[in-house]
Structure formats: C-alpha cells, structure tokens
Amino acid sequence: MASAVPEPRNSPPAARIRVLEPVSRAAADVSADLVPDPELIAAMVAGEPEALGVLYDRHANVVFALLTRILGDREGAEDLLQEVFLRAWQQARTYDEARGAVRCWLNGIAHNLALNEVRRRGRRPRIWRRAGGEEDGSDAYIACIDPAPGPDSHACSRVRDVGMAQALEQLPRAQRDVLALYAAGFSQSEIAAKLGEPLGTVKSRMRRALCQLRESLPAYGVDAEWPDD
C-alpha cells in the first residue's frame, strides 16, 4: 500500500525540512476529497452510507452554525443537524443539481426544519448564549465592534476562517459591523438599534455586504457554494 521513503541524505541539520523525492501513490488520485458533492449524493442514492459521512464532514459545520443561529441554542441545533443529514440520506434522490449546489440543498432543509422548530416553540428564537453565560441580548456583542480596528480586534476576528476574515477586511467598516452583528444572530432592526442607525441604512449595508462577499469569497478560497455555481 505504501511506498518506501528514500534513504535519508546526509544533509546538515535543518530546521526547515526539505523536499524529498516524490513518492507516487495511486491513492492520491482517488482521495474522497476529490469526489464532487453530486457524486456523493449519487452514492447515497445507491445506498452507500460512507458517502453520507463524507458529505457530513464537508458541510456539517456550516449547517450547524446556521441552525444554531436560528434556534439560539446548541442542543436544539444538534438535534436538527441530525435530522438534516438523515433527511438528506432519505431524500437523496430528490436532489437536483440543476437547482443548486448540495450545500444550498442542505441549508434549505436545515432552514425549513429550523423555522418549523421556531414556530413549534411558539416564541422568538433565543439569542445565542455565550460560554460565559452572558445573554447576547445585552450589549455584550458590541464588544465585537471595536472602535480601534486592528488585525485581531475588528469584527473579522469573530470569524474563524482566515479566508473569510480576509474577505471581510475588504468591506467598509460599517458593513463589517452590520455583518458581525448579523452573524451573532441579531435581526436588522436589532442591529439598527444597537448601532443607532436608521433601519434602512442597516438594510442597504447588509445587502451590499452580502453581495460583495458572494463575489469575493471564492477568490479567498472559502468553500462557498453559491446557487449558480
């Protein structure tokens, strides 16, 4: 299965290890990460549960983040995440590539389930509760809008992905602030109240920011999957 590594060379000690002679390996060409999502769906239709596992590894984090923001609690989001992927398994044959990327399909299932759950609970979703137990309905999230932007302190630092952070850096500060609060689960009117801006201003900033990110994220290597891809 594995090829032998060449004999070590008598090179001087180096902190930075240099390139060895390539070792060819056929498996490198068939890694599961090369399998496009639609092929995974086809494999699921054919009854291959491993394909569901790969699909989960690829998309679960984003779907889970979405669910958590809508529901406002992790426990509920975990339950629904399970439901999303079970439905994906059961309804795999209904996926139509022409209607959008697999991520969009999964997000759509998640969104429908989450809105139903919100309605079922008969109340507005709770705002995400931070690990410290502080309710985000307070002004705690204003902390993510730092008046002195810097590499580690502006709104980008709320986003885990470096590519996403780089894309956010290209946005005007006012748009980043709106997005940071939106990503924290605040509605546009709540954002307007927190920022002391008119609702219309917040909506237009939001709209421009979403459009710009949609355009720029692929260039930063973010695994965004847009409907028209």
Add this chain to the structure above:
Amino acid sequence: MQDVALRDHLTIVALLPDFVLGKLDETSQRRVTRHLEACPTCRGELDNALNLLGLLADVPPPPLAVRERILQRVAASDSSSAPRAIPSRRAGRWARAIDAGTLLPPAPDRAREGAPFGQPISRRVLIAASAAVFLATALVGWSYEQQGAMGQEQRISALMSDPRAAYPLDDSDLPITASGVVFAEPTGRDVYLIANGLPALPGNQRYQVWFFTTEDTQVSAGLVSAGADGAVRALLQTPAPFADYVGVGLTAEPESGSAAPTSGMVLGGSFPPISASARIDRAPRSS
C-alpha cells in the same frame, strides 16, 4: 406594473436576512415565502444569505457524537427507508475513493508560508479537520492499542476528549495521502499522536517525531514505528509545554534516531500561536 414587481422584489430581498433568522412576523414571513415560491432570483438570494450566515457565525463545531448517531441511525434503518433506488454499484471517483480507503475530508490548502511548515491554518479548519480525521479513523474500525498503564489511557482519553486540543497533521513533502492529528493541551507536555497512511520504511529506519519552536529549532520527541497499515498511535512527551511549539513533523531516520532531521517531512502540521488560539476566532496575521 414592472415597477411594482421590482419594488416587491427589492422589498423581499431586504427582508431575507431576517427571514433567514426566523425573525419576521407571521405576515411578512408568509409574504416572503409566497414570493420565494415564484421567484428563482430571490431563492438564489436566500441561498446566498443562508450560506453566508453559516460561514460567518461564530459557532463551535457540533460534537463528534452527532455524526456517529447519524450513521448509526442510517445503519439501523431498514431497507425501506434507505434511498437505494438502483443496485449498489460504485462508479467514478467515489468508487475509487472507496476502494482506496481514503475517506478523509479535504485537506486544507498547503500553500502557506512562515514557521516550520507554513502559517498556522485557521482554527476552524484545524478543528474540523482534526475531528474528521479522528472520526474517519473511528469509522474504519480503529481502536487504539491497549496501553500498558491505566494512567496512560486516562491521559490519552483526557487529551482526546477536547476537540479544541486537536491539531491536524496535513502537510507533507511527499505526494502522499498520509494524515494524522495530535492531541495536546497548551500547558501540558503530553501529546497523543495519531497518524495514518504513512509509507512503509526500510527495516533499518523508523519515524522520528520533531517539535519546532518559533526560533526555528527543533527537538526530538522520540521514535515511533508504523504498523503494517501505515498507522501510528503514540503518547509522546515534549520537553517543554506544548504551547512553546509551533509545529510537528515526522521524518524517516535511522533506527537509532538522529540529532536533527535528515530527511524530508513525511507528515507534519503547524499549530496556531497559543496566545491567539485561546480565542477561537482569530484574524490572519499581518506578516
């Protein structure tokens, strides 16, 4: 008439962010839903908003158990609930991936620069990849070797119980599909190494594990042997607390070990600076 349609379209688009969060009142919710049923353009906008919220939201990844539960339920479901529509016949890249046993998630981009093996990759990628590596290992039936002492098992369990303490090994100087993960606590010296798919070595060689500091120096954490399947499971100790190191690498060395690496890195990975990684979110370094 067109103006009315356009106005309605713009109104709906402006409502979508709140629709995504489920924060519209019932009337607006119904209005958006009706519009979406008839407007593919706005459905595209909705997809965009959903995707961006999922990407932007600062939410730790789901527990590993969720994936397990899903696959267990799928396995337990009877054939009537399975989506099997045609006889199971693997084709294309999926079939080759299955046959090659490489059911691992995509590796992060390796085009990085900086300390030993490049810039630390994002925390999100680290967590997701390490969890996935761990799960993929579990999926193929891995069970780590019984350690001699109960204390050692407990130390390993403690390290592995925290996905935030997992750092994937996804870099290599070789075009191989080896992968791995190290589990470590910033202030501790225990490091649990899991590696899969390592190339077989000649009988007179073993893998040596190196930890790298920001000063571009390295220390050996010992020699390890890969099984016939290319797998390594080893509880190692670093001379200094784990937080002092910025990367780890495995090299092929003579069986007695080397004072410094003498071959290329077969498998390795970088760690984000601990001071910054205390926060899950971290902006890219400016340099």
